[in-house]
Amino acid sequence: xxxxxxxxxxxNIQEGKTATLTCNYTNYSxxxxxxxxxxxxxxxxxxxxxxxxxxxxRKERLKVTFDTTLKQSLFHITASQPxxxxxxxxxxxxxxxxxxxxxxxxxxxxxxLA
Amino acid sequence: NAxxxxxxxxxxxxxGQEARLRCSPMKGHSHVYxxxxxxxxxLKFMVYLQKENIIDESGMPKERFSAEFPKEGPSILxxxxxxxxxxxxxxxxxxxxxxxxxxxxxxxRLSIL
Numbered sequence: 001x002x003x004x005x006x007x008x009x010x011x012n013i014q015e016g017k018t019a020t021l022t023c024n025y026t027n028y029s030x031x032x033x034x035x036x037x038x039x040x041x042x043x044x045x046x047x048x049x050x051x052x053x054x055x056x057x058r059k060e061r062l063k064v065t066f067d068t069t070l071k072q073s074l075f076h077i078t079a080s081q082p083x084x085x086x087x088x089x090x091x092x093x094x095x096x097x098x099x100x101x102x103x104x105x106x107x108x109x110x111x112x113l114a
Numbered sequence: 115n116a117x118x119x120x121x122x123x124x125x126x127x128x129x130g131q132e133a134r135l136r137c138s139p140m141k142g143h144s145h146v147y148x149x150x151x152x153x154x155x156x157l158k159f160m161v162y163l164q165k166e167n168i169i170d171e172s173g174m175p176k177e178r179f180s181a182e183f184p185k186e187g188p189s190i191l192x193x194x195x196x197x198x199x200x201x202x203x204x205x206x207x208x209x210x211x212x213x214x215x216x217x218x219x220x221x222x223r224l225s226i227l
Binding site for chain 1: 118120145147149154155156157158159162169170172205207209211212213214215216217218219220221
């Protein structure tokens with residue numbers, strides 16, 4: 001069955017540094033992959049969507065890569081700020097479903113220290 | 115532009131009662147998804163609807179759970195005869211088409227006494 005792995009442990013980094021979060025998936029080949037941010041008690045907020053024919057996508061301080069050979073997506077936040085502290089969710093599309101359905105990882109908790 | 119609206123934000127029910135969770139998608143969005151989240155766990159897909167049609171309900175328990183998205187009005191997730199194990203946060207998301215990003219509401223936190 002499909003499996004998604006994100007760093008299960010919290011990631012602590014110093015303000016101003018680049019945070020890199022990893023999402024690995026196995027047993028399927030998504031055509032799209034989404035990244036979300038979730039704060040406690042709130043719904044996930046969409047950040048970026050990357051398609052299989054796009055190696056990299058950027059939005060302001062955010063960058064996502066999508067390596068379909070390694071079955072991995074990396075999510076980078078440059079010049080990180082304390083306000084970036086949140087849980088980040090990876091969601092590759094479940095192409096086996098035949099419908100537009102995504103499978104969400106459990107997320108990586110990022111804490112940016114001032 | 116109003117985002118995805120879910121209500122109520124918090125719902126308390128006693129075992130055996132019915133729970134109705136509502137979701138109004140963003141304007142122009144005809145695709146609706148329901149997810150369930152337990153503490154420290156990921157979002158689990160339940161059901162995918164597109165105006166008046168259930169596209170994929172593979173993640174929804176066969177018994178006690180149902181979902182609808184009528185031509186007019188919000189999408190409804192209905193849980194009959196609730197049990198303690200139904201306690202969770204239920205999130206709704208919408209998108210304009212299936213291959214576009216999903217936008218989430220802030221969820222309904224269901225507590226079963």
